[in-house]
Amino acid sequence: MRRRSDETLPIRIDRRRVYVLPTRFGLAYMLLVGTMGLGALNYNNNPAFLLALLLGTAGLASLVFAHLQLSGLRMESLAADPVHAGDPLDLRIALVADDPRPRQGLRVVADGVVAVADVPAGRAGIARIAVPTTHRGWFDAGRVELATTRPLGLALAWSWLFPARGWLVYPRPERDGPPLPDAPAAGARTRPSVAGDDIHQIRPYRAGDPMRAIAWKASARSTHLLSREYEQPVDADVRLDWARVRMLEHEAAISRLTHWVELAERLGRRYALQLPGQSVLGPARGPEHLHACLDALARMPEAPR
Amino acid sequence: MSARIDDGTRRWLLAAWALCLVPLLLQLAPVTALATATVGALTVAMSWRHTLPSVLKLTLIALAVGAVVANYPGIGRDTGCALLAALLAIKPAETATVRDARSLVGFALFAPFSTFLLDAGPASLALGFIAALVSLLVLLRLSDAEAGLDAVHWSPRQALLAIGRLALTGLPLALAAFWLFPRLPGPLWGLPDRTLSKPGLSERMTPGQWLDALNDDTVAMRIRFTGIVPARSEMYWRGAVLWDFDGATWLPAPGLVARRAADLALQPPRWRYIADVEPTDDRLLALLEFPASAPTNTQRSADGTLHTTAPMTALTRWQMDAAPMQSFAADLPLDERQRALALPRGFNPRTVALGQQWRREAGGNDRAIILRALNMVHAGFAYSLTVPPPGRNWIDDFVFEGKVGYCQQFSTAFVVEMRAAGIPARIVTGYAGGYHNPVGDYWVVRNSDAHAWAEAWLPGQGWTRVDPTAAVAPDRIYDTLADRAPGAAGALGRFAALRPVWEVSDNLRRGWNDFVLGFNADTQARMFSALGIQRVTPETLLALFAFAMAIALGWMLWLLARGERVRDPLLRAWHALDRRYARKGLGREPDEPAEAWAQRAGEARPTSRSALLALARRFSGARYAPGTGSAERASLARDLRRHRP
Numbered sequence: 001m002r003r004r005s006d007e008t009l010p011i012r013i014d015r016r017r018v019y020v021l022p023t024r025f026g027l028a029y030m031l032l033v034g035t036m037g038l039g040a041l042n043y044n045n046n047p048a049f050l051l052a053l054l055l056g057t058a059g060l061a062s063l064v065f066a067h068l069q070l071s072g073l074r075m076e077s078l079a080a081d082p083v084h085a086g087d088p089l090d091l092r093i094a095l096v097a098d099d100p101r102p103r104q105g106l107r108v109v110a111d112g113v114v115a116v117a118d119v120p121a122g123r124a125g126i127a128r129i130a131v132p133t134t135h136r137g138w139f140d141a142g143r144v145e146l147a148t149t150r151p152l153g154l155a156l157a158w159s160w161l162f163p164a165r166g167w168l169v170y171p172r173p174e175r176d177g178p179p180l181p182d183a184p185a186a187g188a189r190t191r192p193s194v195a196g197d198d199i200h201q202i203r204p205y206r207a208g209d210p211m212r213a214i215a216w217k218a219s220a221r222s223t224h225l226l227s228r229e230y231e232q233p234v235d236a237d238v239r240l241d242w243a244r245v246r247m248l249e250h251e252a253a254i255s256r257l258t259h260w261v262e263l264a265e266r267l268g269r270r271y272a273l274q275l276p277g278q279s280v281l282g283p284a285r286g287p288e289h290l291h292a293c294l295d296a297l298a299r300m301p302e303a304p305r
Numbered sequence: 306m307s308a309r310i311d312d313g314t315r316r317w318l319l320a321a322w323a324l325c326l327v328p329l330l331l332q333l334a335p336v337t338a339l340a341t342a343t344v345g346a347l348t349v350a351m352s353w354r355h356t357l358p359s360v361l362k363l364t365l366i367a368l369a370v371g372a373v374v375a376n377y378p379g380i381g382r383d384t385g386c387a388l389l390a391a392l393l394a395i396k397p398a399e400t401a402t403v404r405d406a407r408s409l410v411g412f413a414l415f416a417p418f419s420t421f422l423l424d425a426g427p428a429s430l431a432l433g434f435i436a437a438l439v440s441l442l443v444l445l446r447l448s449d450a451e452a453g454l455d456a457v458h459w460s461p462r463q464a465l466l467a468i469g470r471l472a473l474t475g476l477p478l479a480l481a482a483f484w485l486f487p488r489l490p491g492p493l494w495g496l497p498d499r500t501l502s503k504p505g506l507s508e509r510m511t512p513g514q515w516l517d518a519l520n521d522d523t524v525a526m527r528i529r530f531t532g533i534v535p536a537r538s539e540m541y542w543r544g545a546v547l548w549d550f551d552g553a554t555w556l557p558a559p560g561l562v563a564r565r566a567a568d569l570a571l572q573p574p575r576w577r578y579i580a581d582v583e584p585t586d587d588r589l590l591a592l593l594e595f596p597a598s599a600p601t602n603t604q605r606s607a608d609g610t611l612h613t614t615a616p617m618t619a620l621t622r623w624q625m626d627a628a629p630m631q632s633f634a635a636d637l638p639l640d641e642r643q644r645a646l647a648l649p650r651g652f653n654p655r656t657v658a659l660g661q662q663w664r665r666e667a668g669g670n671d672r673a674i675i676l677r678a679l680n681m682v683h684a685g686f687a688y689s690l691t692v693p694p695p696g697r698n699w700i701d702d703f704v705f706e707g708k709v710g711y712c713q714q715f716s717t718a719f720v721v722e723m724r725a726a727g728i729p730a731r732i733v734t735g736y737a738g739g740y741h742n743p744v745g746d747y748w749v750v751r752n753s754d755a756h757a758w759a760e761a762w763l764p765g766q767g768w769t770r771v772d773p774t775a776a777v778a779p780d781r782i783y784d785t786l787a788d789r790a791p792g793a794a795g796a797l798g799r800f801a802a803l804r805p806v807w808e809v810s811d812n813l814r815r816g817w818n819d820f821v822l823g824f825n826a827d828t829q830a831r832m833f834s835a836l837g838i839q840r841v842t843p844e845t846l847l848a849l850f851a852f853a854m855a856i857a858l859g860w861m862l863w864l865l866a867r868g869e870r871v872r873d874p875l876l877r878a879w880h881a882l883d884r885r886y887a888r889k890g891l892g893r894e895p896d897e898p899a900e901a902w903a904q905r906a907g908e909a910r911p912t913s914r915s916a917l918l919a920l921a922r923r924f925s926g927a928r929y930a931p932g933t934g935s936a937e938r939a940s941l942a943r944d945l946r947r948h949r950p
Contacts, residue, residue: 008895015865025407032411036418041489044619044825047430048421051437053482055414057475058441058468064861065471071865105452116453151467152441153407153448 006164009078012098013146015071018159020063026154029059059154066157069106069148072099076124078141078165080131082291084258085172088130089139093117095146096124109145136171136254136298170258170294171251177259180238180269202226237283238264238271250303261293275300308403313459314443314450318406319349321436321443322397325413328432329390332423337387340372345394357398365395386419403451410440410447425584425620427814441468477860481853487843488826506755508545508589510555510734512713513695519711521752525591525736526582527815528748533574535593537738538779539629541758541770542750544591544735546608548644552652553695555717555732557610558644564607567634567767569595580623581818588612590623591735594770595633597626607641608731609633620818622828633767637729645729645762653700653721660725667726671763674726678719679776686715688778712782715773716757729762733770737782744805745812756782875938878945879924886950899925906950913950920948 022030033056040048076094083089091110095117097103103119108127119125133139147158202215205225218226240260245253257273264271265285272282273293281293310318326345330338344365351357357365369391377384396412399405417433445464506525526542547555576593590603590611599605600623604612613621637645648657667673686708693699693707700721703714716732723730737756739748758772775782830840841849883893886906893902903921907914923941 010895025404025411028408028411032414036415039418040421041486043422044488045421045425046483046619046824047425047433048418050479050483051418051421051433053479054434054472054475055437055441057479057482058471059475060478061471061474061861064474064865065467067865105449105454107452118454148452150445150448150452151471152444153403153451154444 006162008164009075011075011161011163013070013073013075013159013161015067018067018070018157020067020155020157022155023149023153026059029055029154033059059152062152063155063157065151066148066155068101069103069150070146070157070159072101073097073103073106073119073146075144075161075163078144078163080167082168082170082294083133084170085133085136087133089133089167089169091129091131091141093127093129093144094124095119095127097121103148105148105150107145107147109147111142133169136169136300138299139167139169141165141167168295168298170298171254171300172258173262174252174255174259177256177263180260180263180267181240181244201229203229238269239274239283240264240271241274242276243274254297254300258294258297261290261297265290273297308451308453309401310403310406310447310450314406314446315400317443317446318400318409319397321439322393322409322413324432324436324439325416326390326393328420328429328436329386329393329416329423331432332420332429333383333387333390334376337372337376338390341369341387341390341394344369344372344391345397348395349397352398352400356401362395362398365398366392369394382422386423389415389419403447406447407444410443414440427817438468438472441471474861474864478854478857481850481857484824484829484832485846485850485853487846487850488824488829506544506585506587506589506591506734506736506752508547508557510547510713510732510757511553512699512717513692519690519753519755523752524583524749524811524814525585525752525754526580526750527811527818528578528580528593528739528750529746530576530578530748532577535576535627538775540737540739540748541594541733541756541772542591542736542754543594543609543611543733544589545733546606546610546760547732547734548608549647550649550717550721550732552649552697558608558641561607561610561641566599566605566609567607568636569609569633570631570635571595571597571628572631573628576627578625578627580625581815582617582621582623584619584621585617588614588616590617592623592625593627595627595630597628600625607634619825630770632765633769634762635765635767637762637767642729642762645731646724646727648721648724653698655698655701656704656718656721657725659704660722663722664726671728671761674728675723675761675771678722679771679773682715682719682773683776686710686777688774688781712757712774715777716759719759719771719773723759723761731760731768733758733760737772742808742811744808745815747812747815749811875924875927875942875945878942882920882945882948885948889950891950899928910950913948916948917950920945 033052036048036052037056040046040052074096076096078091078093080089080091093108093110095103095106095108097119100121102121103117103125106117106119106125106127108115108117108129110129111131113129113131115127115129117125117127131139141163144161144163145158146161147156149156202218203226205214205219205227209227213227213229215226215228238260240257242253242257245256248256257275261271261273268285270283270285271289271293272280272284273296274280275296278296281296282289323345326342330342333341348357348365351361370388373384373387373391377387393412393416396409400409414437417436420429420433423429442461442464445467446459449459545557548558548561549556575597578593580592582590590613592611595609596611599611602614604614606612634641663674663677667677688711689709690711692710692714693702696702700714700718703710704718704722720730720732734755734757736750736754737758738754739750741748756774758770758774760768761771763769772782829846830842833841879899886892889910891906891909893899893906897905899921900918903918907917910917920941924945927938927941
């Protein structure tokens with residue numbers, strides 16, 4: 001089928017985009033009923049003719065009902081959390097019906113993976129599909145197929161949807177990669193803090209200082225409360241530079257940086273990411289920064305040839 | 306690779322299979338049916354957990370097919386059906402996957418079909434259609450299993466409702482096709498005969514061998530008189546005419562078939578009637594004496610025997626004119642006369658001597674001889690179905706010793722006496738009498754009404770009916786005894802109270818015959834005679850059929866369109882409004898709020914701006930603010946429908 005232009009959600013399945021074709025069993029059933037009908041007509045055996053007609057028209061009606069399973073459905077949303085390449089993408093497809101007919105046993109196929117969804121009357125049905133990912137970068141939802149062979153298995157009714165949705169698949173982190181490429185210890189810096197070992201200075205009390213930080217003796221000599229401030233040694237920011245991994249093969253280099261970004265985030269370090277031809281990201285930490293870094297890594301161009 | 310099925314589904318599948326098989330087995334020879342059922346049960350039991358080894362499977366096939374071959378003498382319709390049952394019995398050896406299950410259901414559906422080819426009785430019909438419905442139910446469950454639906458919460462009630470919906474949706478189409486699809490006036494290929502015949506009227510008579518038929522209470526035909534109704538003593542349904550007697554068996558005269566029918570003069574009154582004859586798988590047709598003309602598709606022999614051109618495998622309807630006879634074969638050809646006087650040599654000397662004695666005493670008066678014979682029977686004989694087994698001179702024993710018998714003995718003895726006295730005589734078999742069903746006002750002739758009487762040839766008048774049994778037990782013959790009423794002698798004993806039940810149920814059966822079974826190319830052509838159209842041509846029928854088909858398909862499409870219709874009338878009106886604006890290029894974007902859209906559209910079409918804005922505001926209110934009354938919603942929907950951009 002000609003691919004439709006990408007559609008914005010919600011996508012309504014109207015009767016013009018539901019296709020119905022007999023299954024192999026449906027063709028066999030047609031042959032069976034046809035044989036019965038012909039035999040009954042030949043022998044002018046009315047009960048047998050009636051039987052053939054009953055079976056035949058019930059089969060025809062099942063085409064209508066298969067069609068009705070799909071038409072009137074709406075794909076309300078399509079959601080997935082970002083994953084690393086190699087991990088399955090947990091795609092969640094929400095389907096709702098405008099009419100009060102419940103739908104059962106809808107086959108939802110995305111990227112060749114099949115899931116079953118029920119859409120109860122008046123509520124949304126969620127199909128969860130674990131789509132395998134292999135490469136980092138943009139992952140397009142592509143074609144989502146909704147299909148059913150219910151009620152009698154004689155016909156396959158299906159509809160193809162092309163939701164305009166996609167997700168970034170993050171690069172695969174290097175497994176058992178090396179530790180963080182720390183800067184030399186000499187560059188260690190300190191910053192004042194309310195907790196620590198070495199007293200840095202005494203300053204006037206500020207709301208929010210902990211009780212044990214108050215310098216009671218010094219305060220007694222002064223006219224207002226004073227707080228102690230300690231000196232806290234802080235790890236230096238990690239600088240993750242493309243230059244440091246450029247000797248590796250292109251994808252391996254991206255994997256190494258991904259590994260470091262995740263490692264730094266896990267250790268609570270602040271990190272900065274420098275990719276070729278891009279401004280430095282960070283230094284910072286936290287999920288937002290992590291996703292920004294992984295995003296940038298995922299979007300790295302393919303290896304130059 | 307097809308999906309595997311769970312045990313619950315398999316149980317349903319086997320239930321459908323068994324239901325399909327049962328009505329067919331009921332129509333087979335008991336031994337074959339029992340063997341087939343056993344093979345089926347064994348197959349199911351042995352293949353429930355394991356796949357059946359091919360050696361065992363072959364053994365079972367051999368067993369089932371052997372049971373058919375041993376009990377059916379040749380190749381016929383019933384043999385074919387029995388073989389189908391045998392193969393179907395072994396089919397559940399493979400029921401692991403959805404695909405196996407579907408092929409089993411498909412195959413099993415041929416069983417009710419074959420049943421209908423053998424029998425169209427109400428029991429077969431009910432069982433067959435139930436089996437078909439359960440098969441559809443199983444197909445539904447199989448496609449549920451294929452879709453991966455939870456089998457534990459599967460509700461048979463829901464499934465039955467779904468099947469009911471399917472059947473009802475298809476029903477208009479099925480009925481249109483049934484009544485209007487042009488029927489074949491004759492078969493393209495013949496229906497094979499049965500190899501085992503059903504008990505019924507036969508074309509030979511060996512006294513002492515008819516008792517099955519005389520106890521068979523099933524209906525042979527139903528008659529509706531449209532004018533004068535003959536008296537019961539006139540209701541003789543003429544079947545076969547038997548000429549040749551060898552001391553034990555009466556046989557027809559085959560040479561008379563090709564001969565021109567003998568002259569038959571009738572006298573008033575005329576009895577007009579319609580007979581619905583149940584299928585006999587035979588060609589012998591028994592109709593009221595005497596038909597004014599041979600109906601179409603029949604052949605009349607010189608002696609008045611009627612044969613249909615094809616075996617009556619289905620219910621047939623005959624519209625007939627009958628009248629009492631004035632004279633029949635007044636000029637008897639010499640060879641027929643000799644044939645009607647022949648007696649086997651050396652049998653029953655005393656009876657032959659009696660006949661000769663009567664001739665000597667009566668001189669030329671044939672009527673006196675006949676009267677004498679009837680008087681003798683009337684004075685000293687009794688009617689009973691219990692008779693001693695016939696010996697070589699059994700007629701002598703009957704006439705001079707036992708004096709007890711039924712129609713076969715009475716008629717045979719009479720004909721032998723007449724032939725001995727030199728009066729040409731022959732046996733006629735058929736039915737006598739009938740039962741009037743007040744419910745529906747029609748007559749029923751049952752197989753137990755089978756009868757044999759005699760015809761004697763008298764100068765000037767020709768063949769004249771003489772029924773010696775009527776001289777003994779007229780009540781017995783004409784069905785006027787209370788204990789001969791149908792349904793009175795049931796399995797539970799004699800219950801007169803059951804008779805009304807029988808009368809109503811037989812009337813229903815007649816209606817079904819009228820409406821469904823008797824429907825053929827001919828009745829189809831005369832279907833619209835009530836509207837003044839005498840005969841519908843096949844072309845007209847085809848056109849009508851196409852028309853009805855279009856309507857029925859239209860109904861299905863309407864269901865489709867309605868299926869995706871939005872239930873809420875307010876929302877429907879709103880969508881319609883949106884579509885009207887969309888035609889002007891001002892459709893609402895999917896994510897655009899109602900009032901924002903009204904603003905935008907209103908700016909493009911200033912004339913309807915204020916009205917549209919007001920509608921959008923009211924719509925948002927009705928949709929999202931709680932407590933909007935139904936009257937208000939209805940009036941808003943009306944206003945929405947009226948608004949034009």
